[in-house]
Amino acid sequence: MASTPVVCVGSRQYFEKHWVPSEPAELARHNCLVYGGFEEAANWPFVGQQGHFKVAVRGNLTSNSVETIRPGVLAGVGIALFTKASLVGELSHADVVTILDDYAQATRDISFVWPKRRLVAARVRRVTDFFATSLEGPGLSFNNLSSELMLARNLSILFSDICPETQCPDPRGH
Numbered sequence: 001m002a003s004t005p006v007v008c009v010g011s012r013q014y015f016e017k018h019w020v021p022s023e024p025a026e027l028a029r030h031n032c033l034v035y036g037g038f039e040e041a042a043n044w045p046f047v048g049q050q051g052h053f054k055v056a057v058r059g060n061l062t063s064n065s066v067e068t069i070r071p072g073v074l075a076g077v078g079i080a081l082f083t084k085a086s087l088v089g090e091l092s093h094a095d096v097v098t099i100l101d102d103y104a105q106a107t108r109d110i111s112f113v114w115p116k117r118r119l120v121a122a123r124v125r126r127v128t129d130f131f132a133t134s135l136e137g138p139g140l141s142f143n144n145l146s147s148e149l150m151l152a153r154n155l156s157i158l159f160s161d162i163c164p165e166t167q168c169p170d171p172r173g174h
Contacts, residue, residue: 003107003109003110004083004107005083005084005104005105005106005107005108006045006081006082006083006084006107006108007081007082007083007084007098007104008027008080008081008100008101008103009090009096010078010079010096010099011073011075011076011095012094012096013075014031014073014076014077014078015097017076018030018031020099021099023103024046024053024100024103028058030078030079031060031077031078032057032058032079033061033063033073033079034057034059035063035064035065035066035069035080035081036063042057042062044057044081046100046103047103047106061077061078070082070086070087070090073090073096074096079099083108085110
């Protein structure tokens with residue numbers, strides 16, 4: 001549907017105890033929180049004067065859940081690599097610092113996964129229609145999707161069983 005850049009982040013609390021790396025190779029001497037949802041997991045992708053390269057990282061927390069790694073960053077445990085879409089609210093937080101911005105230039109695709117059945121619940125159809133309309137256009141990137149993605153995060157109730165189809169709000173306001 002769209003793409004989102006990756007960002008390397010840490011908290012001010014972490015950087016008060018440790019230095020802010022000025023180049024990716026310095027990550028080897030930091031506690032890096034590894035999100036296993038990336039294909040490169042413990043080999044983070046960067047771009048420099050010599051082109052694309054990867055840096056092997058390690059740390060005391062590895063998870064395949066953004067919901068586990070994100071609080072670790074906020075608590076000052078270490079540095080992590082996320083998609084920008086995963087940190088919509090946190091990036092505006094004063095304690096969250098992006099680092100190595102000139103090197104972190106990879107992007108990840110944002111996909112919408114459909115249930116594999118012929119009949120789709122009305123609440124799923126409404127959310128799908130909302131995104132299809134909101135994300136139309138060539139060359140979409142996360143930079144012009146932040147409000148839609150923040151809304152998507154807040155609309156997670158649409159996919160839970162506690163929201164009966166007849167009472168589920170229409171994300172387009174209809």
